[in-house]
Amino acid sequence: MRLAVDIGGTFTDVVLMAQTGEITGSAKLLTSHENPAIASLQGAQQALSKCGASLGDVDSFIHGTTLATNALIEKRGAVVATITTDGFRDILDIAYERRYSQYDIHLEKTDLLVPRSRAFTIGERLSANGDVLIPLDEAAIAGLAEALIACDTQAVAICLLHSYANPEHEKRLASALKSLCPGLSISLSCEVSPEAREFDRLCTTVANAYIQPLMTDYLNQFELMFKAQGLVCPILVMTAGGGMTTLQTAKQFPIRLVESGPAGGAIMAAKAAAKLGLDKVLSFDMGGTTAKLCLIDNAQPQKSRQFEIARAERFIKGSGMPVRIPVVDMIEIGAGGGSIASIDHLGKLRIGPESAGSEPGPVAFGQGGLKPTVTDADVTLGYIQPSLFAEGRLKIEVAAACDAIDRNLGVTFGNDSSTKALGISMMVDENMANAARMHAVESGKDVGDRVIIAFGGNGPLHACRVARAAGVGQIIVPPNPGVGSAVGFLYAPVSYELVKSFYTQLDQLDVNKVNQLLDNMVASASEVVRMGTTQPLLIYRSAFMRYQGQGHEIEIVLPQNRLQQDDIQRMHDLFVAAYKKQFSRAVPGMTVEILNWSVQVSDNSAATDSYSDFSSDRISPVDKESASHSSRSGITYCVKSAQSAQSAQSATSVTDIFCDVDSASKKALVIHRDKLQPGDEVAGPALIVEAQTTTMVATDFHATVDSAANLYIKRNLFS
Numbered sequence: 001m002r003l004a005v006d007i008g009g010t011f012t013d014v015v016l017m018a019q020t021g022e023i024t025g026s027a028k029l030l031t032s033h034e035n036p037a038i039a040s041l042q043g044a045q046q047a048l049s050k051c052g053a054s055l056g057d058v059d060s061f062i063h064g065t066t067l068a069t070n071a072l073i074e075k076r077g078a079v080v081a082t083i084t085t086d087g088f089r090d091i092l093d094i095a096y097e098r099r100y101s102q103y104d105i106h107l108e109k110t111d112l113l114v115p116r117s118r119a120f121t122i123g124e125r126l127s128a129n130g131d132v133l134i135p136l137d138e139a140a141i142a143g144l145a146e147a148l149i150a151c152d153t154q155a156v157a158i159c160l161l162h163s164y165a166n167p168e169h170e171k172r173l174a175s176a177l178k179s180l181c182p183g184l185s186i187s188l189s190c191e192v193s194p195e196a197r198e199f200d201r202l203c204t205t206v207a208n209a210y211i212q213p214l215m216t217d218y219l220n221q222f223e224l225m226f227k228a229q230g231l232v233c234p235i236l237v238m239t240a241g242g243g244m245t246t247l248q249t250a251k252q253f254p255i256r257l258v259e260s261g262p263a264g265g266a267i268m269a270a271k272a273a274a275k276l277g278l279d280k281v282l283s284f285d286m287g288g289t290t291a292k293l294c295l296i297d298n299a300q301p302q303k304s305r306q307f308e309i310a311r312a313e314r315f316i317k318g319s320g321m322p323v324r325i326p327v328v329d330m331i332e333i334g335a336g337g338g339s340i341a342s343i344d345h346l347g348k349l350r351i352g353p354e355s356a357g358s359e360p361g362p363v364a365f366g367q368g369g370l371k372p373t374v375t376d377a378d379v380t381l382g383y384i385q386p387s388l389f390a391e392g393r394l395k396i397e398v399a400a401a402c403d404a405i406d407r408n409l410g411v412t413f414g415n416d417s418s419t420k421a422l423g424i425s426m427m428v429d430e431n432m433a434n435a436a437r438m439h440a441v442e443s444g445k446d447v448g449d450r451v452i453i454a455f456g457g458n459g460p461l462h463a464c465r466v467a468r469a470a471g472v473g474q475i476i477v478p479p480n481p482g483v484g485s486a487v488g489f490l491y492a493p494v495s496y497e498l499v500k501s502f503y504t505q506l507d508q509l510d511v512n513k514v515n516q517l518l519d520n521m522v523a524s525a526s527e528v529v530r531m532g533t534t535q536p537l538l539i540y541r542s543a544f545m546r547y548q549g550q551g552h553e554i555e556i557v558l559p560q561n562r563l564q565q566d567d568i569q570r571m572h573d574l575f576v577a578a579y580k581k582q583f584s585r586a587v588p589g590m591t592v593e594i595l596n597w598s599v600q601v602s603d604n605s606a607a608t609d610s611y612s613d614f615s616s617d618r619i620s621p622v623d624k625e626s627a628s629h630s631s632r633s634g635i636t637y638c639v640k641s642a643q644s645a646q647s648a649q650s651a652t653s654v655t656d657i658f659c660d661v662d663s664a665s666k667k668a669l670v671i672h673r674d675k676l677q678p679g680d681e682v683a684g685p686a687l688i689v690e691a692q693t694t695t696m697v698a699t700d701f702h703a704t705v706d707s708a709a710n711l712y713i714k715r716n717l718f719s
Contacts, residue, residue: 003047003058004489005040006238006261007031007065010288010338010358011457013483013692014043016051017490025050026483028457028692030358030365030394036067037222041229055230062489064238064260066289067218068211072258072321073310075111077210078154078185081118082202083144083173085161086137089121091202100318108312112203112321113210118151120144122160122173128503130166141173145180155185155209159202164194164501185212192253193324195596196501200306200324207309207323208255215254219247236494236532241326242267242301243495243602246531256325258309261485262292263328266301268488269453272478274299275708282436282450283330284466285484286459288338288375289355293436294330295443295450302443304329305499326497326600331439335431337375337458338362341424343409351428364401365394372408374428374458376401380421382657383461383696385670388689418658425660429462433469444582451476455484457693464684464698464713465660475701477711482692494532495602496525499544506545506572506592515562518599525601533603544596545575547587553595554578657685661699678707684716 001024006013008031016025025047032039040063048054071077084091092112101107122144123137148156156177163170167190174186187209189201223235237250238260250257262285269283273296281296295302307327308320334353338361344350351374360368362375364384378384379401386396402417409420440447451474454463460477467475480487498521504510518541526537539560544553556574559567576586652671659666668685673695681704682688684697688711695711697703703713 001053001058002060002062002490003044003055004062004264004486005044005064006264006483006486006489007036007040007063007067008261008287008289008485009066009070009355010336010361012036012039012043013486014040014047015480015483015486015490016044016047016053018051023480023487026480026486026692028482030361033357033359035221036065036218037225040222041225044226045229055226056232058231059233061226061231061233061235062238062244062492063222063235064264064485064489065257066259066261068215068254068257069259069309071211071214072207075113076214077113078213079118079152080114080206080210081120081148081151081153081156082114082206083120083122083156083158083160084202085125086121086123088161088198089119090116091159091199092119092206095199096318098318100316101313108319110312110320111310113206114157118153120147124160124169126160126162126166126169128162128165130162132166132169136169136172138172138176141176142180145177148177148181148184153184155187155212157187157189157202157205157209159189159198159205161198163188163190164196164201167191167194185209185216187212192255194498194500195324196503197324200322203321204255204323204325207258207321208253211254212251215257216251219251223247234532238264238489238492239326239495240328241303241495241497242328242492243497244489244492244532245494245496245528248531249496249528255323258323258325259307259327259330259332262294262330262332263301264488264492265292265455265485266294266296266328266330266488267492268455268478268484269294270296270299270301271488271491272453272476272710273451276476276710278451278476280450282440282447282452282470282472284432284436284452284454284459284463285456286432286454286462287336287456288458289334289336289357290332291335291432291435291456291459292330292332293432293439294328295440295445296453302329303327324499326499326598329443331435333431333435335374335428335435337373337378339374339428340371341373341377341405341409341427342371349409349423349427351424351431362401363404364396364398366397366400370404372401372404372424374424376404377421377424378458378461380405380417380658381425381660382655382668383687384694385655385687385689388670388694419663422658422660422663425462425465429465430469432462432466436466436470447472453478454695455481457482459484460688460693460695460711462696464696464701464715467715468698468700473715475711475713477695477713479709480692481695482690493602494529494535495600496528497598497600498525499596499598501596502594504594505548506568506575506594509568509594511563511565511568514597517597518558518563521597521599522601525599529601529603535603538602540598540600540602542598543571543594544598545571545592545594547579548591548593554582555598655687657687659685659699666699673711676705676709678705678709680705 002017004015014027027043027046029039125134189205193204236244239256240259265285273281283294285292311320313319338355339352362373363369364379448471541558546553657668673690686697688695
C-alpha cells in the first residue's frame with residue numbers, strides 16, 4: 001500500500017493506493033498550523049480505516065508540503081547572515097542593477113531576508129575556472145564567528161565568488177565555522193546552487209539557510225509522530241522538480257521543497273493527459289489558499305530552472321526573490337477558496353492575496369472567520385451544498401456567509417448579497433484566467449487551443465467559469481480531483497537533478513573533461529536516489545547552450561552514452577534547430593557556447609507502471625460515441641427530466657443557484673458523481689458532488705462521463 005500526504009495552506013489531503021493502482025481511501029482535513037503533522041496523521045488514519053488497514057501496512061509513504069513556501073512568504077524563518085568574497089558585500093542590494101517597474105514611484109523593493117548589517121565578507125578570490133587568485137584568509141574566520149554570534153545569527157549562507165568552479169574555500173570556511181559556532185546552520189552555494197550568476201546563487205542559498213532550521217525541526221517531528229503510530233517504511237519527500245527524495249536530502253536542501261505540493265498536481269495532470277491522448281493541456285489546481293496553472297505539452301509539464309518567491313507584484317517579473325533550482329514551471333496566484341474579498345481605497349473590489357486559511361477559515365465554516373472569502377461567495381450563490389460539503393463533517397453556515405458579504409462590501413455592488421457574491425466570483429475567475437493567459441504568453445504559447453484539467457478542492461467548482469473567461473472550450477475533471485496533488489505524488493519517481501556551471505565554447509569542447517564532470521554529477525545524484533530506491537536507475541544528461549554574448553540558454557539533451565568527438569556537430573545541429581523553433585531563425589556564423597550542464601537520475605518505476613498502457617489503451621474524451629458504447633446506463637440528466645432521472649438514479653436532487661451567465665436564479669440538478677456511469681450526460685446547470693469537491697457544470701456547458709470515469713465538460717456550441 002502507498003500513502004501520500006499533501007499539506008496545503010488551508011487543507012491537508014491524504015490518498016491511499018493499493019498495489020493494483022486502485023485508490024482505496026482518501027481524506028481532506030483542515031490544516032493544523034500549530035503542528036501540521038496532526039491533521040496529516042488524522043487523515044492517514046481515516047484513509048486507512050476505510051480498508052481496515054494500519055500504518056504498519058504501508059510500504060511507501062510520500063509527503064509534500066507548502067510549508068517551505070509559506071515560511072518564505074510569511075517571513076517565519078531563521079535569522080540569516082551572508083558571507084561573500086571581500087568586495088562583494090552588497091550583492092543583494094545591487095541585484096540586477098534595475099528596477100522591476102521603472103516608473104513606479106511607490107515601488108516596493110523585494111525583501112531578500114538579509115539586511116546589510118548581517119552581510120559579512122572574507123578575503124579570498126577564485127578565477128572563473130576555479131584557480132586560486134587570493135588564498136582564503138583563515139586568520140579572519142575567528143572574527144567572523146564573533147560577529148555572527150553578536151548579531152544572534154541562527155543560519156548563514158556562504159556564497160564566495162566562482163565557488164561553483166572550485167568549492168574548496170567555501171568548504172574550509174564552513175568547517176571552521178562549525179567548530180567555532182556548533183549550533184549554527186550553514187548553507188553553501190557550491191552545494192545548494194552550483195551555477196554562475198552570483199546574485200541568483202546567493203538568493204537561493206539565503207532562502208535555503210532561512211528555512212533550514214524550521215524545516216529540519218518540522219520533518220523530524222513529522223517522522224517521529226508517524227513512526228510512533230506504527231509506520232515502518234521510510235518517508236520520501238516531494239520536490240519542486242516533480243520527483244521524490246529522502247528526508248535526509250530534504251533537511252539539507254529544503255529549498256528543493258518549495259512548491260512541492262503543486263508539482264504533484266502537475267504530475268497528476270500530465271498522467272491524465274497521457275491517458276487521454278491530449279497533446280496540449282492547461283492544468284488548473286485551485287485550492288483553499290492559491291490557484292496554480294501549468295502548461296503541459298505531450299504529457300510533460302513545462303520545466304524551468306528558476307522562479308521567484310514572494311513577488312511584491314504578482315504579475316511582474318523581478319519583483320520577487322529569484323531561486324535557481326529545478327522546478328515544474330507554473331504560475332501561482334493568491335486566488336483560492338479562502339482568498340479574502342475587500343474594497344480598496346479606490347472603492348474597487350479586491351480578491352486576495354490575503355487568505356483566511358484554515359484558522360479561522362471562511363465565515364461559512366463557523367470557526368471565527370469574519371471576512372468574506374471566495375468560498376463564502378460560492379456558498380451564497382448556491383454552488384456548495386451545505387449538507388454534502390466535506391462529507392458532512394464540517395457544518396456550513398449559509399446565513400453567516402451572506403451576512404459577511406453584505407457587511408463588508410456595503411452597497412458597492414447593490415443591496416443583494418447574491419449580486420455581491422457574483423462580483424467576487426467573476427473577479428477571482430478573471431484573475432485566474434488572466435494568469436493563465438500571461439503564463440502562456442511568457443512561454444510563447446496560447447491557452448485557447450488547450451484542454452483544462454481541473455482539480456483541487458475548488459478547481460472543478462470554478463473550471464467552467466475560468467474556461468469561459470480564458471476562451472477555452474473543453475475541461476477534464478479526473479477521478480479524485482479534490483486530492484489531485486496527493487494522487488500525483490503516487491506517480492512521481494524517486495529522482496534528483498543537479499545543474500553545474502562549466503563554461504566552454506562548443507568548438508573548443510574538451511570531451512574528456514566534460515565526461516569527467518558528468519560522471520561526477522551522475523555519481524552524486526545517484527547517491528541521493530539510492531537512499532530512496534533499489535530499482536534500476538535512468539540517467540538523463542543535458543547542456544544549456546547559447547550564442548556567445550547572449551544572457552539566456554536553451555537546454556539540449558545529450559546522448560545517453562559518454563560524449564564522443566563526433567557528438568559535437570550533433571549538439572550544434574540540435575541547438576540550431578531548437579533556436580529556430582523558439583525564435584524563428586538561427587544566427588549564422590555565431591559562436592555557440594555552453595554555460596551549464598545538467599544530470600537527472602531517476603527511479604522511474606512508479607511512472608513507468610502508470611504510463612505503460614498509454615500507447616495501447618488511450619481513452620479519448622472527445623469520442624462520445626465510443627464512450628456511449630461502453631455505457632451501462634446512457635442517461636441524459638437535465639432539469640426538465642429531473643423526475644425521470646430520479647427514478648433511474650436515486651442520488652439526485654434539485655437546488656436553486658444564482659446563474660453566472662444571466663445573473664438569474666435557476667434550478668440546478670445535484671448529482672452524486674459515484675452514481676454516474678460511462679456514457680451518462682449532464683446538461684448544465686448542474687452540481688456533481690463527491691467527497692472532497694463539487695464540479696459545477698455551468699448553464700452554457702454540458703458534461704459526459706467517459707469509460708475511465710473522467711468528466712468531459714464541453715461548452716455548448718454558439719453559447
